[in-house]
Amino acid sequence: MFSRNCLRQASRFSKSLPIRQTIRRNATDASKAGSEASQPGLTAAAYAATAAAIASSGWYFYQYGPTVHALSPAEEGLHPTKYPWAHAGFLTTFDHQALRRGFQVYREVCASCHSLSRVPWRTLVGVSHTVDEAKAMAEECEYDDEPNDNGDIEKRPGKLSDYIPAPYANDEAARAANQGALPPDLSLIVKGRHGGCDYIFSLLTGYPDEPPAGAAVPAGLNFNPYFPGTGIAMARVLYDGIVEYDDGTPATTSQMAKDVVEFLNWAAEPEMDERKKMGMKVLAITTVMLALSIWVKKYKWAPLKTRKIVYSPPKDLH
Amino acid sequence: MTLSQFLSDIYESFTVAEAKAEAPPAEEKEEASEDKEEEKEEAAAEEEEEEEEPEDIMPQLQEECQNSKKCAPYKHHYDECAERVQKWDDAEEGEREGKRESCVEEYFHLMHCTGDCVAPKLWAKLK
Numbered sequence A: 001m002f003s004r005n006c007l008r009q010a011s012r013f014s015k016s017l018p019i020r021q022t023i024r025r026n027a028t029d030a031s032k033a034g035s036e037a038s039q040p041g042l043t044a045a046a047y048a049a050t051a052a053a054i055a056s057s058g059w060y061f062y063q064y065g066p067t068v069h070a071l072s073p074a075e076e077g078l079h080p081t082k083y084p085w086a087h088a089g090f091l092t093t094f095d096h097q098a099l100r101r102g103f104q105v106y107r108e109v110c111a112s113c114h115s116l117s118r119v120p121w122r123t124l125v126g127v128s129h130t131v132d133e134a135k136a137m138a139e140e141c142e143y144d145d146e147p148n149d150n151g152d153i154e155k156r157p158g159k160l161s162d163y164i165p166a167p168y169a170n171d172e173a174a175r176a177a178n179q180g181a182l183p184p185d186l187s188l189i190v191k192g193r194h195g196g197c198d199y200i201f202s203l204l205t206g207y208p209d210e211p212p213a214g215a216a217v218p219a220g221l222n223f224n225p226y227f228p229g230t231g232i233a234m235a236r237v238l239y240d241g242i243v244e245y246d247d248g249t250p251a252t253t254s255q256m257a258k259d260v261v262e263f264l265n266w267a268a269e270p271e272m273d274e275r276k277k278m279g280m281k282v283l284a285i286t287t288v289m290l291a292l293s294i295w296v297k298k299y300k301w302a303p304l305k306t307r308k309i310v311y312s313p314p315k316d317l318h
Numbered sequence B: 001m002t003l004s005q006f007l008s009d010i011y012e013s014f015t016v017a018e019a020k021a022e023a024p025p026a027e028e029k030e031e032a033s034e035d036k037e038e039e040k041e042e043a044a045a046e047e048e049e050e051e052e053e054p055e056d057i058m059p060q061l062q063e064e065c066q067n068s069k070k071c072a073p074y075k076h077h078y079d080e081c082a083e084r085v086q087k088w089d090d091a092e093e094g095e096r097e098g099k100r101e102s103c104v105e106e107y108f109h110l111m112h113c114t115g116d117c118v119a120p121k122l123w124a125k126l127k
Helices: A002-064 A096-108 A131-139 A171-177 A196-205 A253-268 A272-306 B003-015 B025-045 B047-051 B058-066 B072-090 B104-125
Strands: A142-147 A153-157
Touching (some): A096 A253, A196 A253, B058 B072, B072 B104
Antiparallel strands (some): A142 A153
16 A cells, blocks of 8 residues: 555646746746736835825824823922822831921921811821820810700810811802812822822922912912912912921921822821831742742642652463 | 932831830930030030021032033023013113013923932932
């Protein structure tokens, strides 16, 4: 069988070879002959196709290429600079001295207009102040007491469980006192603004001495490049030496801004230090579990990997 | 956040030996007296400075950065724009050409460059 097949194939091969050669020859002849005739049309087609390709991609770019901005740069506001915050690292905590200074800045400067309504006095304990300090600060404020025997509500000094009092009774009172502008609550402001810490620091320190040439600043507003629209109702409040720090840090504008922003970040994320500690715990436990699992795997598989299955057929039967 | 910063954080976390919530009172007094002595010496030298309010370093850094090689072109653009606006303001009403220009965009570019330049320098100085 095998020898016959071989022979057949060999005979086919020998027969087909001259035929192929003739075909090739014919093809080359045809192309040579037809090249002069078909070339002008083909060239024209190539030029036309290229022109069409350029035109269509140009048309597409005209339609969809350039980005259309709904807002002018001034309306968008200047993007804040990225600052190397100490607490931004994976394993770094808040600078608690800065938190203490920042709370002082909030209390002496910001608190006259901005509330911090989600932060009770007790949360400061062990973070920036001692128990006694926090109690003393709480007692300086008055809160509504339980109704007395006549049903009247009297005032009582604050306790640790009370929330830091707001400067205005409600939003309408706040607007009325600030020419219609509502000073936002600062409890979650770092989470509630694009750029977070960077934005608030830039905003606080970004007030230029005078607005840039030609800038339109509406009456009652102040120019700040970082605020969307550049017209902000809040005037510059941080000036050098407006606060006197307990620890002797020079209270410059940028220092106060840095401290208060760090404090506001703590107010928005009081769990951050604990969260990062939890992350470290997770990593530590995971490494232990990994090591354990490798040892267990080795132990469980050792007998399976080292066993030998041997088939020894009964010799007597065959 | 860079890898080197992450590694240095890990190193720092190993080097924390002890953290006390409150300093022992006896030592505090000694420290306080030492501090006072130091303060007196410093006070003698810097009496004039202490009376003055602390001066912020940020405007100074900003000015240095605006004159640096990187931001100088933006400063140049802004100054030119401010000049044009000034010229427009100075001209009488009939002679003014077009609308009054706004230099906000030039100012943004300048402050963007300045901010990037100031940030690391400022953080090195602040506590």
